[in-house]
Amino acid sequence: MWLNECKAGIDLSLKRMNEFKKEWKQNFKAIHVGGTNGKGSVSHFIAGAISKKYKVGLYTSPHLQRVNERIKINGEEIKDDELESYRWLCKYNFTYFEALTAMALKYFEERSVDYAVIEVGMGGRYDATNIVEPEITIITNVAIEHTQWLGDSVEKIAREKAGVIKGAPVITACKGKALEIIKRIAKEKGSEIYVEGKHFKWSRYHNGFLIESNEKYFIKPKMNALYQGSNIAMAVKALELLDMEKDVIIEGIESVTIPARMERIGRFIIDGAHNPAAIKALVMAMEEMKIEPIVIFGAMKDKDVKKMIEFLLPMAKKLIVTKARNDRAMEPEKISEFHPSIVAKNVEEAIEIAEKMDGDIAIVGSLYLAGEARSFIKSKNFD
Structure with missing residues (x-):
């Protein structure tokens, strides 16, 4: 597998991705999902609903068993021979994650997806995914993690994660100092911001979740752990902004299963x-x-x-x-x-x-x- 020939480790720089961008054309609407926890779940919920009406790419990380899991279109993983066909990306001297990101973006371009849900790998500002121009940006939450790369405080990490804000609407469940920083950067970039607890809410209801946003939704997901409430609420708000119908939102989210989430x-x-x-x-x-x-x-x-x-x-x-x-x-x-x-x-x-x-x-x-x-x-x- 050519991916194993790529540079190991983490190199937070967009230099190589910007070179790749010269021969990549974004021909789809992107939803860019960052934050500390819940990124993968939010990404799957959004893609699950969009797939009921459109062709949607989904790029997540890491994988559990096979690298193919990271790149999907309408739930179908990229095939081994398709993975191999992107060997030419070696010319950029990418890191492993950069190579995977470039491959996903090129694959979605070539397969003419309508939408792509792109999960940030680490941080945001210098993450390889940060060459996309989003329709919607999500920053799930901010907690202390990856301190040697992102900083040793919530404020420093929040600034790194807010580096994905580019003028598109921002959805977040951040609180406290992290929220203050994200609000400030959203204002600087001209992004409208939607905050959990103010613009949308969730609560446990019977054996599911009640989401209150533009409308009320009772959602009984297969992934029913308490911590999914916030993730589902953010996904609902994003889907509303994409003008998805209520029944499509509910059916799509309820259909999603992700391994290793309780x-x-x-x-x-x-x-x-x-x-x-x-x-x-x-x-x-x-x-x-x-x-x-x-x-x-x-x-x-x-x-x-x-x-x-x-x-x-x-x-x-x-x-x-x-x-x-x-x-x-x-x-x-x-x-x-x-x-x-x-x-x-x-x-x-x-x-x-x-x-x-x-x-x-x-x-x-x-x-x-x-x-x-x-x-x-x-x-x-x-x-």
Whole structure:
């Protein structure tokens, strides 16, 4: 696979993408989705609804099992031979993520999609996706993450994420200082801004969500974790701005499923929550459902693992720590220094240990961990 020949690591610069832009023509309406948590869910909800009426591309990251998952048109993944046909992009000396982004944009152009929902990789201002000209920009929320690249405060990170604002309407669920910064930059760029709690609202209603925006929507999604309420509300507001009909919005959002978003497979609950804010939201969702699981946890070295474990402990019957097969993964022995835990050398061993215990088993801390666990569980028919 030619993608593996690309430069490894992160290089926050738009130099190479701007060179690529000279031979790429944006012939579709783009919805650009940034923020710390919920980007993937919001992107899937919007694309799911648009696909009921139009041809829509969807670009998300990272993938769980196959790189093809990142690039889809109306739910269908890019094929292996199509991936291979973009080898010519090597001439730009791209990083891995830049190459994937350029390929997605070129693929959507060549397949003449009507819309493309583009998820930011990291940050915003210098992210490879930031060469698109959006119809709508979404900044889901801002939390401390990727501090070595984005800054060590909410304010600094908010400024980086607000770098995707270009004059198109902005939708956000940000609060506090992050919201102040996003409002200021939106005003500077001439963007109208729609804020959760003011311009649209959500609440738990029966076994779904009540969304109040231009209209009222009762949505009963397949992905029904409490933390999806805000994501669905932002998607609804975006779809309203795109003039989608109410029944299309409801049907589209209710049809969406995404692996590793509080996904249940038998006794297992798999979630890609990978920073303290996401873990906190997951714990609240588990508490609402009265789930007290055995927790299998693994995370990347650059995460605030101490805080993630602090949030997990009150709900965890037992804590098993492990690592994904990823160079960035923290060693389980290091994780166990934050709290006494059962140490497993890999995901398979962690699952086999948990399987001998009674109760639900939650696998959290990293999308890489979630992907490996999901593959192993399905291969062993634990479900």
